[in-house]
Amino acid sequence: MPMLTEFGKIFIFLLTAILFVVVAVVAAKLIRPSRPTREKLLTYECGENTEGTPWVKFNIRFYVVALIFLIFDVEVVLLIPWAMVYQSFGFSGYIVGVIFLLLLGLGMAYEWRKGDLEWERPKIVPPVLAEKMNLEKPDQLTPKEISI
């Protein structure tokens, strides 16, 4: 007799979820009005006319973060089987795990040292008022010059 496995139940769950979502979307489509005008269909930009392409250039840092994520996410996947059988291997399992985690930590330290984890932000420039007013040459700030 064919049996339904647990993954079969998950499959039923997925089908039900898809059905539910599709029904919600289609039902809303049948009910709601649709009266588009030109103004409604414009891209929102705080009431101004849209400037240039919406697909603007963005910071390269996001790409670097994605790369680092890829490396470490693979290592999560490698760690899970070790964690599953850890208790049956005793001390040798511990040593293996610690070496693996140390390597991970080394990789992390490398990224950190190379500055790939730093997020760029504007440098805070101290006010240059003193320079402008030439406070180092107090003789220029004679009362005669100031009182115009």
Add this chain to the structure above:
Amino acid sequence: MSTWEIVIFTLIKILVIFTIMMLTVSYLVYFERRISAWTQNRLGPNRVGWEGVLQPFADVFKLLLKEDIVPEQAEKKIHSLAPVIALFVAFTTYAVIPIGPSFNFFDYNISLVVADVNMGILYVLALTSLGVYAITLAGWSSGSKYSLLGGIRSSAQMISYEISMGFSVGGVILLSESLRPIAIVESQGLWMWNAWIQPIGFITFLVSAFAETNRLPFDLPEAEPELVGGFHTEYSSMKFAGFFLAEYANMIISSALIITLYLGGYQIPFIDITTLGLAHWFEVLIYITAFFFKMGALLFFFLWVRWTIPRFRYDQLMNLGWKVMFPLALLNIIWVAVLIMVFNL
């Protein structure tokens, strides 16, 4: 049980779970508005029905009847696909989370989980990673600068915190030696909850859960003052409701996950209710109540944090994720491994 009986029971369970989810989501929105009002010394929604309890239904009907506006610059197909992915992911994750132990109902042994798979935690992690697509696609396809920035920020944030989430889960698996959610709950016993044994892992997981659900203080993807609405700037009507429901459903899932992994699931601390000699159905009822009580407390915590802590700056957020949470999660794994070595847990 024959296959058809199993299918019918599964369908009933799925319907019950969906109903509970929809009701909890709608009332979570209501409670969020009431609690925020209470925190800020306002009244909040109190007109529709007694003390505003019918407000969620009014909101849903309003969103159903609103016109759906898709801007001309948008990639139309992907634009409509994104909220569907978000909702789909939010609903399907719940399939493996147990809300109670199995019990006997006439001749049938029913477990209070839809699918008791032996790698449930991997399933949850895989589906939560899919959730990134919804937001990224929404941000990219809207054809608006605000959406694009929100989507990119969000994907970077979510993948960063996924790492520390994965490593924190590693600590739990070390102790339970299983990826089955029910086995994890039962390995924690009456009081040896993972939250006490590995508090660092608990905190890293909690913080990552906040970041994964885009809740304040991590709601950079939709930071209103700078990005208008972030990735859902160009969404309206039912599509907006899709994202909105998905956000709250994700909150429910992450609190259920935190309870399963760290807070002993449906168990009650210190009291072994199987020794009290209660009727079987009453015991099961107590377990389910305990689960939902914990869930309510955690959800309140989510709301409380939202209305207490201000938003991070983006570089602070990334620093916290990579330089604090990630090393802490690694340390936590070593800590648990040492604990197992020393105390032979």
